[in-house]
Amino acid sequence: MSLPSSSLTQIIEEYIAQLLEENEVGEISLRRKDLAERFGCVPSQINYVLRSRFAPENGFLVESQRGGHGYIKVIQLTFNNCDEEVVHLADLVGNAITEQESRKLLVNLQNRDVISPRERLIIEVALRSQEENGRSLFDVSPYRRDLMRAELLKKILTSLALG
Amino acid sequence: MSLPSSSLTQIIEEYIAQLLEENEVGEISLRRKDLAERFGCVPSQINYVLRSRFAPENGFLVESQRGGHGYIKVIQLTFNNCDEEVVHLADLVGNAITEQESRKLLVNLQNRDVISPRERLIIEVALRSQEENGRSLFDVSPYRRDLMRAELLKKILTSLALG
DNA sequence: TTATTCTTGACTTATACTGACCAAAATTAT
DNA sequence: ATAATTTTGGTCAGTATAAGTCAAGAATAA
Numbered sequence: 001m002s003l004p005s006s007s008l009t010q011i012i013e014e015y016i017a018q019l020l021e022e023n024e025v026g027e028i029s030l031r032r033k034d035l036a037e038r039f040g041c042v043p044s045q046i047n048y049v050l051r052s053r054f055a056p057e058n059g060f061l062v063e064s065q066r067g068g069h070g071y072i073k074v075i076q077l078t079f080n081n082c083d084e085e086v087v088h089l090a091d092l093v094g095n096a097i098t099e100q101e102s103r104k105l106l107v108n109l110q111n112r113d114v115i116s117p118r119e120r121l122i123i124e125v126a127l128r129s130q131e132e133n134g135r136s137l138f139d140v141s142p143y144r145r146d147l148m149r150a151e152l153l154k155k156i157l158t159s160l161a162l163g
Numbered sequence: 164m165s166l167p168s169s170s171l172t173q174i175i176e177e178y179i180a181q182l183l184e185e186n187e188v189g190e191i192s193l194r195r196k197d198l199a200e201r202f203g204c205v206p207s208q209i210n211y212v213l214r215s216r217f218a219p220e221n222g223f224l225v226e227s228q229r230g231g232h233g234y235i236k237v238i239q240l241t242f243n244n245c246d247e248e249v250v251h252l253a254d255l256v257g258n259a260i261t262e263q264e265s266r267k268l269l270v271n272l273q274n275r276d277v278i279s280p281r282e283r284l285i286i287e288v289a290l291r292s293q294e295e296n297g298r299s300l301f302d303v304s305p306y307r308r309d310l311m312r313a314e315l316l317k318k319i320l321t322s323l324a325l326g
Numbered sequence: 327t328t329a330t331t332c333t334t335g336a337c338t339t340a341t342a343c344t345g346a347c348c349a350a351a352a353t354t355a356t
Numbered sequence: 357a358t359a360a361t362t363t364t365g366g367t368c369a370g371t372a373t374a375a376g377t378c379a380a381g382a383a384t385a386a
Contacts, residue, residue: 067341071167126289230351
């Protein structure tokens with residue numbers, strides 16, 4: 001329970017969120033410099049807001065271009081699949097999940113058309129890659145790998161659910 | 164607050180893209196001088212547009228000839244089989260790739276309908292997760308993170324192209 | 327206190343555009 | 357035929373603009 005603390009970050013976040021709401025396409029373009037001026041802060045503050053609030057884990061995509069006519073585009077992805085269900089599934093993943101369990105879960109999601117075969121493929125490759133790195137590069141213990149697998153899986157599933 | 168104005172480059176890009184669309188063969192011929200005149204710019208601006216927008220990584224080839232009856236031909240690439248595409252994609256990623264570059268590549272692939280927005284989102288989450296782990300959990304050097312990013316990206320894109 | 331999140335600014339990198347100079351192919355003059 | 361001329365396009369370096377990164381210090385939460 002937090003009191004109405006309004007950090008600059010939060011204010012900027014709300015501003016961008018509102019722009020996104022007003023624009024029905026769910027996509028807006030900004031100038032970093034202008035935004036920074038409007039809120040009387042340093043430009044890199046905008047990057048912080050984007051990184052911490054409009055991350056892919058939260059269902060957003062950010063595109064940008066430097067130099068002349070530079071811009072920052074924030075895209076809010078909106079999917080029509082049953083959000084509630086996916087969130088519930090993220091709960092189901094829990095703190096730790098084995099490779100076997102995760103595979104079963106993904107098969108299940110695909111069978112129920114929550115994710116496409118291609119999406120499942122991407123997720124499996126990502127999980128597998130993390131597993132490999134953890135095992136042979138960083139010498140992560142099996143249980144800790146299960147923790148990390150759960151983390152990644154939840155991030156991906158919630159990113160799909162949000163929107 | 165002013166919205167980002169579109170650049171000359173973008174306008175010329177759209178013009179060429181439209182010509183390509185109208186022409187079924189996926190191949191058009193241009194006169195550099197005429198184009199430059201039409202858009203009131205210096206001829207080398209056209210080269211810039213071609214280099215930055217119609218490069219191989221964007222799925223195009225450019226051929227040209229100087230002298231009398233000179234021309235510039237823009238050709239849209241198509242792949243005959245999966246393997247070709249895999250090789251091409253792996254080539255684009257290379258051994259190492261920065262966060263910025265990978266983001267640009269994904270935007271590109273989505274624009275070309277090689278991947279869907281959802282797929283792009285999942286991939287970004289996976290890349291970001293690996294980046295975070297590498298940075299704060301395993302203390303991986305920036306360059307090594309670029310290597311790992313390239314590895315993961317190639318694995319994912321390859322799996323998609325082959326699947 | 328300790329850990330996390332926020333904020334800042336110095337430094338780095340990327341993009342757009344121009345213009346001067348270079349290179350090649352076709353045409354014309356010798 | 358050959359050389360000169362004309363017609364194209366190519367390259368590169370410079371200038372201006374705008375965004376990204378990183379790390380350290382400040383503020384806030386636990």
